[in-house]
Amino acid sequence: MKKVFTFTMSAIALVALTACEPERGSDAWCKKMDGVPKGEWTLQDAGDYTKYCVLNQKPGEEQDNR
Structure with a gap:
């Protein structure tokens, strides 16, 4: 019973923490990324930060390259 409770609480905590993540590309996300050391960024993070x-x-929003 204790394992089920621990698993349930872990799942709830994971969902709660994930839900607080700012949307990629938003001003809040840009400010958050400014505080993350560049060495911890993924290639996707670097590309999205630039974009x-x-x-x-x-x-x-799609960029028109004409």
Whole structure:
């Protein structure tokens, strides 16, 4: 019974922490990434930071390369 309770509480904590993550590309996400050491970024983080925080493209907005 104790294992079930521990598993349930762990799952609830994981969902709660994941739900608090700012949307990728939002101003809050850019500010959060400014505080994360660059060595801990993934390639996806670096690309999205450049696209959303440096080039100011909004999430869901496609860039026209014409």
